[in-house]
Amino acid sequence: MKLRPRIALVSCLAALASVAVTGTLLLAQSRADAAGELRSRMQLLAQNRAFALSDALAVATRELTRLSQMAELDLGDNDLRPEATLLAHAHRNSTLFNIGLQIEDAQGRCLWSEPAQPGCPGRSFADEPWFQEGRRARG
Structure with a gap:
């Protein structure tokens, strides 16, 4: 080549x-x-x-x-009917709380839920992280 x-x-x-x-x-x-x-x-x-x-x-x-x-909320009166009515109204007419709402006392026991959940009355959420964080944040 x-x-x-x-x-x-x-x-x-x-x-x-x-x-x-x-x-x-x-x-x-x-x-x-x-x-x-x-x-x-x-x-x-x-x-x-x-x-x-x-x-x-x-x-x-x-x-x-x-x-x-709201004035209807008074957990100290031992009458949950006004609170239950308020929860039902808030649940039905809200896009924010359409899954449900609950009322817990200061010890974390569920007092009422809307819609009603069988395990709610008396169930304790005191050990849940979100409840403990809420207690700390409350001040």
Whole structure:
């Protein structure tokens, strides 16, 4: 084989190798950029949902606070009928409390639930983390 065809063949092989390496690097960079973009979008979506959840919890907290301060609520009078009526009304007419509501005493015993749950009367929630946290947060 003469020198010119060898030089041409080596040049073609070098060009082919450089195109292959460049293509591989570009594909890897494109994949990394796409993954980074996907992570950013997912993070924004998660933040958006977290803000929405925070807003929903704030609304529910305000509504529970409002309900707890109503004149009908007097757990010391040993008459749960007004509280039960209020719970039933709040449960029926609320998108916030459509699953149900319960009244617990200071020791964590369930006094009433709406809708009625067979295990509620007398069941203790005192050991539940959410009840203990609520007791600590109450001050």
